[in-house]
Amino acid sequence: MYGADSRRPGRRPMRSLHPDTVLAVILLAFAAALLLFWLPADTDTGLYEIKRGKFTIGDALAPAFAGAVMAVAGLLLLFGPRAHDAPKLDADHVRFLSAMIAIVLVGMVLMRWVGPAATMLFADDDYRLLRDTVPWKYLGFASGGFVIVAGASSVVEGRFSRRAALAGLVAILLIIALYDLPFDDLLLPPNGDV
Amino acid sequence: MTALDYVLAGVLAVIHGPEAFTLLGFPVSITVLMVVAGFFAGIVVGATPGLGQVIALAISLPILISIFGFNASALLPVMGFMIGIMKGSTVGGAVPAILFNTPGTPDSYMTTLDGYPMTRNGQAQKALRVAHFSSVSGDTFSDICLFVFAPSLAILVERYLDLPEKTALIILSLSFIAVVVGRSPAKGLAAAALGLFFVYVGTGEDFHPRLSLNAPALADGIPITAAVIGVLVIGSIFSELEKLWREKSTAGTITATSQSGDGRLHWTDIRRIAPYIGRSAVIGTAIGALPGIGSTLAATLGYASGSAFHRRRKAPDEPDFGKGAMQGIAATEAANSSVAGANLIPVLSLGIPGNTAAVFLVLAADSIGGFNPGPGVFRFTSDVNPELVIAFGLFTTMVIANILNWTVGGVFMRCMGIMIRIPRQFLLPVVLLLTFASLYVQQTSMAMIGFALFFGALGYLMIKLGVSPLPFVIAFVLGRQLESTARQAFSATGGDPFFLFSSWIAVTFMAGAVAIIVITIRRRSKSA
Incomplete structure (x- = not known):
């Protein structure tokens, strides 16, 4: 499914992407979309807010934490060790x-x-x-x-x-x-x- | 009330609860009846390949709630049935592994290594008896550890952990589960992050439902049962069906199996397997007490430890591990069964489910109300603490299930060989429809089926990509608790942004959360 070899004459065969790389890119893209676009547009309170003069945690903090963990997971997958027998979708x-x-x-x-x-x-x-x-x-x-x-x-x-x-x-x-x-x-x- | 009063009250709540019927002049309580029913149902589903305790718990929960309703008196019968299923399916899982080389559960895989060769050698009945004896011994040992350690741990937690420490503890548990379960720590973290993301959709404290895309279906959040059952059950059913589909496509047929063999378990056999059971029971209990460490790992470690021991101690005429050694079955079954009781230690003492079966106990408690698993349960107050009575009632149901297991469990287990005869390509779609119907009757909305299908597809993709669904499920279950505890801790510390580092305990937990990720990744990197 990922990166099928090109076998046409005159072209170098494309290197097949490792399944973990594809998964990492998907995770990073989703985390970026969540943190940069979706979260600011679809929450009314920020990471924190001030209610009656007191700081409270806003609705955006918990999903932002989830997005941050997702980005870390994506980076670990991208730069981490690669198993030769990593499961992949076909x-x-x-x-x-x-x-x-x-x-x-x-x-x-x-x-x-x-x-x-x-x-x-x-x-x-x-x-x-x-x-x-x-x-x-x-x-x-x-x-x-x-x-x-x-x-x-x-x-x-x-x-x-x-x-x-x-x-x-x-x-x-x-x-x-x-x-x-x-x-x-x-x-x-x-x-x-x- | 003293501690002994609470123990007695728990026992009486089970034995003298609402009466189901009278047997030989003795009243039988509804809770005892439900434990018995759950236990036998558990053996049946454990012995049926493709089913298992997760599916059985998922299907039975809505039925039980509809029968017993949403009141505190429903807790013991409902949870007693679920504990019966957990106990029964643990012993039942060895049946197809031994008779047909098909592990009923992943934990039983190592059982096939020696169980099936024994079957081929005409010793199927002996292998089943060894599996039953080892499984029940390990289970009983782990239950005793649960009864002793859960209250002590809960009291320690309540005494030393305030809101910031509890928040840090949840983060530590999540990172632990994420990186230790499954083969890849990064994928485990990704699964946990996805679980957290989905549980925060449509929830929050503000009037606007966050991340809902203005869709009415998402405005009230994603139903927890649809997400959990979708990822765990529907995803597994799709995965199993796909394996059968590939088998049919490549081999042209789906293989059927046949049974043979006979034998008894003698006192000399018990003496030979006892050291293996003892070692594996300790290994399984220690592993089970850590949140998220599955019984599969316990079975593997128990088998490896038993194998090393066997090489040093075996008689010349005894077969090696992997070639029909009954000690191999004993080591595996004692290890995976001793995880079951110990896995409830983090649930009852910390409120953190350590495995999927425990997730369903938390779901049942959450749906019915009146019992919040966590350190608050074990408050030995002079006034009656009803949650503590229920906790000791649960321990009583486990004892009843163990007694059943020791007495009639083995006989019933050996009768279950017949379940393997139902072709899985027909059984699994029936279970699929049953799961959808079970979800629907809980909230009577087609959206439930839609959510379950979505999360089923997600669970299937996770399985195929080598991502364990367990961190997703645990994160989904703990996500709201994490957010609400953090909010309270933030307020209680006067808006201190560094509240997670406000005490040495919280700092230790947070350092542990980071350390477990770093250490696990470095170890896996070296072994890769």
């Missing part, structure tokens, strides 16, 4: 993480909107009035939860299988049995938001 890491995030985001969208959409199409009342009624209250959680479980299993296996679908169904039933059936005051997603 394209597969990013691809896998992107797939997981996409699956969970799709699952979240389904959780939030399948119930209201279904009531709009097939019921006389608004979802808010039906969110404690079977089957409406389970529609969002069941569809979104199924996508998350079956989707993640399918990514790992490289294909969609009946066992992945079964895992999704079992997970939904298990969680409904765990949280919804025994406890009246616990709400499954998205019934606390709508």
